[in-house]
Amino acid sequence: MREASFKKQNLEKWKEYEQDGLKVNPDILSERYVELTDDLSYARTFYPESPTTQYLNGLTAKFFAKIYANKREKVNRFFTFWKYELPFLFYQSQPQLLYSFLMFTIAALVGAVSVAYDDTFARLILGDGYVEMTLENIRKGDPLAVYGSEDEIKMFFMITINNIRVSFITFVMGIFFSIGTGYFLIYNGIMVGVFQYFCYQHGFLETSLLTVWLHGTLEISSIIIAGCAGMVMGNSLIFPKTYTRLVSFKKGAKQGLKIIIGLVPLFITAGFIESFLTRKHLSVLPSLLIIIPSAIFIIWYFVVYPIQLNRTKNA
Secondary structure, eight states: OOHHHHHHHHHHHHHHHHHHTTSSOHHHHHHHHHHHHHHHHHHHHHOTTOHHHHHHHHHHHHHHHHHHHSGGGOTTHHHHIIIIIHHHHHHHTHHHHHHHHHHHHHHHHHHHHHHHHOTHHHHHHHOHHHHHHHHHHHHTTOTTGGGGSSOHHHHHHHHHHHHHHHHHHHHHGGGTTTHHHHHHHHHHHHHHHHHHHHHHHTTOHHHHHHHHHHHHHHHHHHHHHHHHHHHHHHHHHHOOTTSOHHHHHHHHHHHHHHHHHHTHHHHHHHHHHHHHTGGGOOOHHHHHHHHHHHHHHHHIIIIIHHHHHHHHHHO
16 A cells, blocks of 8 residues: 555544543553554554654654553553443444344344244254254153253353353354354354244243243353454454554454453353253243343443443544
8 A cells, every 4th residue: 555545544543543542541542552553563564764654653652651651550451341442342343243143133034934944944953862852841841941951050161161162163263254253153043043933833932032031142142242253353354454464363353352251241141040040940020030131231231332432432
């Protein structure tokens, strides 16, 4: 890219950072410092003797001095990660989050429609063993007995580790230009749609909705959000913008990994609910008192709050 084009694309951002960049929240300050170092690295590579490089070097130095002067004051780094840094990442990643949600939802609908027109499709997706076990449990009057088949503590660790594994794989597969992440979203979406329609066919849809979504609201949301993280990383390879593809990939991978780390509390909470509460077959009201707040929290923290935070920043 020619220097004039590089400067034109970024000058407005640099001026904004120069004017108010040192007065913002420490986490935003750190984020902007990372962006400036990326720009400086690019400029040093392609325009080493340019005034643009000198300007960026001076601006980056100011940010460096500010950040490390306040380093001792950042005792609440653990909390500010979830309060500021992660929400801002989700504001920047809104398109990827939307695509991930739509991909999963459409796949779930495809799975449900497929079972409606072909009963054997459920066996293909869920496996003969799982289908036969569920049919046997239906005959015994407890179609979702599988949730009470293990010790609570053992089940908690197994489920939490499995949730982390599935979400991390969904994220990592984004390295294949987001195609791998898309595959895992579609596969998991089809599984959910197939299972729910299978429950409908055998007359326990309401029971399954109250039981499965008790923990599934957080668990399924985590998979969709992990899909967002994978797309952030994958899209950084496809659309490097003004950066080299390697620099863009490093930046996208770092952002995606932060999103996955931010999901850890959801993994733990979903695992706890599934291990200790789902097996109890709660009635409608107690179930809704868990499902509805879980859904509200997901929508607020990952969609509404990032928008509000961005508006406050720009006010």
